[in-house]
Amino acid sequence: MPTIAGPSFSSHEHIAAARSENTVEVNTPRKRKLRSDSAAEVSTPMKLKSPRRCAVSIPRTPMAEVKEESNGKPETQFDCLDVKSKWNPRDEDQMKAVKEALHVSTAPSTVVCREDEQGRVLEFVKGCMEQKKAGSLYICGCPGTGKSLSMEKVRQQAQDWAKQEGLPCLETVSVNCTSLTKTTDIFSKILGENKTGKKAIGSSSPLEQLQIMFSQKRESPSSKMMLIIADEMDYLITRDRGVLHELFMLTTLPFSRCILIGVANAIDLADRFLPKLKSLNCKPLVVTFPAYSMQQILRILQERLVELPYVAFQPKALELCARKVSAASGDMRKALSVCRSALEILETEVKGSIDHEPQTPVTEDQVVKMDHMLAALAKTFKSPVVDTIQSLPQHQQIIVCSAAKAFRGSKKDRTIAELNKLYLEICKSSMITPAGITEFTNMCTVLNDQGIVKLSQARNDKLKRVSLRVDEADITFALKEIRFFRNCLL
Numbered sequence: 001m002p003t004i005a006g007p008s009f010s011s012h013e014h015i016a017a018a019r020s021e022n023t024v025e026v027n028t029p030r031k032r033k034l035r036s037d038s039a040a041e042v043s044t045p046m047k048l049k050s051p052r053r054c055a056v057s058i059p060r061t062p063m064a065e066v067k068e069e070s071n072g073k074p075e076t077q078f079d080c081l082d083v084k085s086k087w088n089p090r091d092e093d094q095m096k097a098v099k100e101a102l103h104v105s106t107a108p109s110t111v112v113c114r115e116d117e118q119g120r121v122l123e124f125v126k127g128c129m130e131q132k133k134a135g136s137l138y139i140c141g142c143p144g145t146g147k148s149l150s151m152e153k154v155r156q157q158a159q160d161w162a163k164q165e166g167l168p169c170l171e172t173v174s175v176n177c178t179s180l181t182k183t184t185d186i187f188s189k190i191l192g193e194n195k196t197g198k199k200a201i202g203s204s205s206p207l208e209q210l211q212i213m214f215s216q217k218r219e220s221p222s223s224k225m226m227l228i229i230a231d232e233m234d235y236l237i238t239r240d241r242g243v244l245h246e247l248f249m250l251t252t253l254p255f256s257r258c259i260l261i262g263v264a265n266a267i268d269l270a271d272r273f274l275p276k277l278k279s280l281n282c283k284p285l286v287v288t289f290p291a292y293s294m295q296q297i298l299r300i301l302q303e304r305l306v307e308l309p310y311v312a313f314q315p316k317a318l319e320l321c322a323r324k325v326s327a328a329s330g331d332m333r334k335a336l337s338v339c340r341s342a343l344e345i346l347e348t349e350v351k352g353s354i355d356h357e358p359q360t361p362v363t364e365d366q367v368v369k370m371d372h373m374l375a376a377l378a379k380t381f382k383s384p385v386v387d388t389i390q391s392l393p394q395h396q397q398i399i400v401c402s403a404a405k406a407f408r409g410s411k412k413d414r415t416i417a418e419l420n421k422l423y424l425e426i427c428k429s430s431m432i433t434p435a436g437i438t439e440f441t442n443m444c445t446v447l448n449d450q451g452i453v454k455l456s457q458a459r460n461d462k463l464k465r466v467s468l469r470v471d472e473a474d475i476t477f478a479l480k481e482i483r484f485f486r487n488c489l490l
């Protein structure tokens with residue numbers, strides 16, 4: 001991976017000073033539909049994190065975290081456990097600190113696993129600045145792949161680089177397009193109308209003023225370049241595509257000094273909505289942010305947690321989260337949300353145990369473990385099958401429960417008569433009046449129609465064979481949440 005040229009940004013003052021005199025920033029009061037996590041809907045500005053590092057710095061390679069030692073124990077960063085202070089899940093401050101470290105709005109001090117993408121964007125911006133040439137770039141990628149986070153870093157890096165190189169300072173305008181009342185407001189933001197509080201002169205619109213500005217020769221050779229980051233740019237798509245088109249066209253005007261970076265999810269947005277730019281040979285460059293891999297998610301989680309002076313997660317649990325999230329979407333927001341949810345499950349468990357036995361001492365293993373993570377994952381990735389099972393009438397649920405028990409021993413199918421026997425046992429042990437065999441068969445037919453079981457054809461109803469069409473784990477998960485079935489599934 002190429003390293004990013006220019007200074008690194010471990011210092012947070014840069015972020016804190018994001019609203020510098022050369023910077024217009026628009027916050028995000030509304031979020032788009034595609035957002036992957038409700039937690040992200042809180043429109044808090046990025047919080048800053050102090051670089052509290054583990055007392056021992058751990059040299060890491062990408063795979064170091066998941067490497068198995070000869071004794072089968074994973075060798076991880078958490079091997080520094082003994083030098084970290086004791087984790088106590090009952091300590092509210094500790095809990096709060098871990099939750100904060102995992103919160104989407106907490107800007108990490110380092111953005112790992114996006115060095116390549118950031119480097120490419122920064123090189124593009126540097127190139128435009130060096131040549132005093134306008135240009136446009138389009139960044140796409142699925143939700144939660146670090147696009148907005150990376151653009152914030154690139155913006156700071158570009159400003160610092162310009163300063164370092166003695167170039168005229170870079171004016172930056174960062175707009176989250178979802179925050180605009182109307183799409184054309186993007187032009188007034190660029191014009192800096194809001195910043196100065198001045199209204200547009202004469203009757204010309206902000207767009208027209210920009211067009212005039214970029215069509216005339218610059219008065220001074222030291223004119224500043226302007227970096228415009230239009231995040232969630234798909235919000236600018238209007239029926240006639242006018243706004244989006246005019247925005248990109250600003251970079252093609254003879255004396256333009258705009259470096260435009262558009263950010264959105266769709267891969268083909270530029271092709272679909274900006275065909276004219278293509279014919280003018282001004283098609284924006286495209287940088288794609290791929291979904292995070294398992295290793296990347298794990299590394300990012302570890303990077304965020306290693307700043308804490310204690311260890312709250314079992315390494316295997318983090319690994320499980322990373323594996324599941326990468327397989328599902330590669331969305332970092334999801335991974336963070338699952339980890340927070342697992343932590344909350346542990347918190348509830350610990351609180352419950354204190355209520356029962358207030359004197360119980362804190363034990364070494366009261367960290368987020370596999371079962372907490374599994375429960376959190378199940379909550380997050382709840383399947384429609386789970387919903388269907390949970391909304392079935394009770395007797396049908398008992399049949400589904402019988403089927404889950406019947407097929408546990410890897411048997412693929414059973415006759416209706418065999419399944420009925422298990423059903424009768426459950427009813428008896430729960431003191432529920434069972435349905436007769438005809439009604440039982442009818443219920444199996446309903447479950448067949450719902451796609452939960454498969455019923456084979458046979459002349460004699462009792463000899464029809466039943467097999468499962470859904471994952472046994474989904475049944476267990478769905479029924480475990482219903483008090484009645486908790487014991488049945490043991």
Ligand SMILES: Nc1ncnc2c1ncn2[C@@H]1O[C@H](COP(=O)(O)OP(=O)(O)OP(=O)(O)O)[C@@H](O)[C@H]1O
Pocket residue numbers: 034035036103104105106107108110111112113114141142143144145146147148149150264265300332333
């Ligand atoms: N490389 C990373 N290191 C640390 N945290 C990350 C990283 N990538 C993403 N995150 C976390 O995930 C959150 C979501 O990332 P970000 O907002 O950049 O996604 P996005 O690609 O812009 O998604 P969307 O398309 O939904 O806008 C960030 O706020 C951050 O907390």
Ligand SMILES: [Mg+2]
Pocket residue numbers: 147148149231232
């Ligand atoms: Mg974003």
